[in-house]
Amino acid sequence: MAKHTELGMDKLVIRASRKTKQRDAVRAILEGAQRPLSVDELLKAASRRVKGLGVATVYRAVGALVAEGWIETVEIPGEPARYERADKGHHHHFQCEKCDRAFDVAGCLDNLRKLAPPRFRVKQHSVTLYGLCAACAS
Amino acid sequence: MAKHTELGMDKLVIRASRKTKQRDAVRAILEGAQRPLSVDELLKAASRRVKGLGVATVYRAVGALVAEGWIETVEIPGEPARYERADKGHHHHFQCEKCDRAFDVAGCLDNLRKLAPPRFRVKQHSVTLYGLCAACAS
DNA sequence: CTGTAAATGAGATTAGCTTATCATTATCAA
DNA sequence: TTGATAATGATAAGCTAATCTCATTTACAG
Numbered sequence: 001m002a003k004h005t006e007l008g009m010d011k012l013v014i015r016a017s018r019k020t021k022q023r024d025a026v027r028a029i030l031e032g033a034q035r036p037l038s039v040d041e042l043l044k045a046a047s048r049r050v051k052g053l054g055v056a057t058v059y060r061a062v063g064a065l066v067a068e069g070w071i072e073t074v075e076i077p078g079e080p081a082r083y084e085r086a087d088k089g090h091h092h093h094f095q096c097e098k099c100d101r102a103f104d105v106a107g108c109l110d111n112l113r114k115l116a117p118p119r120f121r122v123k124q125h126s127v128t129l130y131g132l133c134a135a136c137a138s
Numbered sequence: 139m140a141k142h143t144e145l146g147m148d149k150l151v152i153r154a155s156r157k158t159k160q161r162d163a164v165r166a167i168l169e170g171a172q173r174p175l176s177v178d179e180l181l182k183a184a185s186r187r188v189k190g191l192g193v194a195t196v197y198r199a200v201g202a203l204v205a206e207g208w209i210e211t212v213e214i215p216g217e218p219a220r221y222e223r224a225d226k227g228h229h230h231h232f233q234c235e236k237c238d239r240a241f242d243v244a245g246c247l248d249n250l251r252k253l254a255p256p257r258f259r260v261k262q263h264s265v266t267l268y269g270l271c272a273a274c275a276s
Numbered sequence: 277c278t279g280t281a282a283a284t285g286a287g288a289t290t291a292g293c294t295t296a297t298c299a300t301t302a303t304c305a306a
Numbered sequence: 307t308t309g310a311t312a313a314t315g316a317t318a319a320g321c322t323a324a325t326c327t328c329a330t331t332t333a334c335a336g
Contacts, residue, residue: 017312022314039294056296075216081294106253117272158332277336278334290323292323294320301315304308304311
């Protein structure tokens with residue numbers, strides 16, 4: 001599944017991807033994004049750079065970036081998946097009920113795991129705040 | 139939309155529902171449930187009481203119970219909706235990655251809203267823990 | 277008991293998101 | 307420059323959850 005690689009000194013390196021303007025565009029959008037973006041948002045934004053960009057291509061690009069660990073999937077109930085750079089550190093999200101955009105929320109109360117019943121093994125958790133973002137609240 | 143009513147001394151009372159064994163079964167299952175149940179789980183459980191129970195009927199029963207406020211919807215990313223009695227008070231959920239069942243988690247750290255960026259208006263929040271439930275962890 | 281209309285159940289249908297197909301285009305090693 | 311082949315884009319197809327259709331059954335007021 002199309003995997004970009006930066007190791008360049010070995011013949012064993014698997015080169016399964018090529019550099020294209022559509023992938024670059026998707027990557028660039030995510031690079032500069034301040035919040036998690038859905039495929040549709042990515043498509044809209046990246047289309048401005050690459051005319052005629054298709055949805056399938058965005059899905060493929062996103063799949064590749066997830067596979068290489070450069071971005072992560074953000075799951076919010078009732079919402080399509082969003083994607084954001086994986087190097088942001090542990091944090092959570094805010095979902096605006098009006099404009100439907102997702103935002104990052106810094107920090108986390110990590111004694112959350114203590115809430116779990118005895119004998120339950122907590123591996124991860126997710127916190128989502130809902131309401132109105134700054135723009136929509138005014 | 140099929141609304142059961144218990145007020146019986148007024149002619150203005152809207153009677154839009156009849157008492158049936160399938161609705162009773164669904165209600166009874168939810169009554170005794172210790173955790174949020176999906177439509178499939180409800181169908182399976184209630185089918186033992188009412189032979190031949192159909193999915194559509196469960197959806198309709200659940201819809202009515204939500205409408206009358208007796209149960210609430212529990213949304214978990216990537217999971218079908220679960221339902222639980224509405225009188226449980228504020229709490230959150232644990233999703234077992236192995237058996238795929240959802241469980242209740244008592245309590246809540248309600249300073250969560252403080253995590254939101256300035257000017258954001260937080261109306262509600264949801265916390266979901268992931269991992270292995272007691273049964274699956276052993 | 278009876279008639280009427282709500283409720284049921286089987287299956288078709290919709291809706292939203294994601295993946296697969298395939299002819300065409302474009303990358304890149306040689 | 308060129309050839310193989312990965313990537314693209316349009317769209318069909320898939321998936322899952324939930325709703326709708328409609329002939330039949332059933333509740334229940336009178």
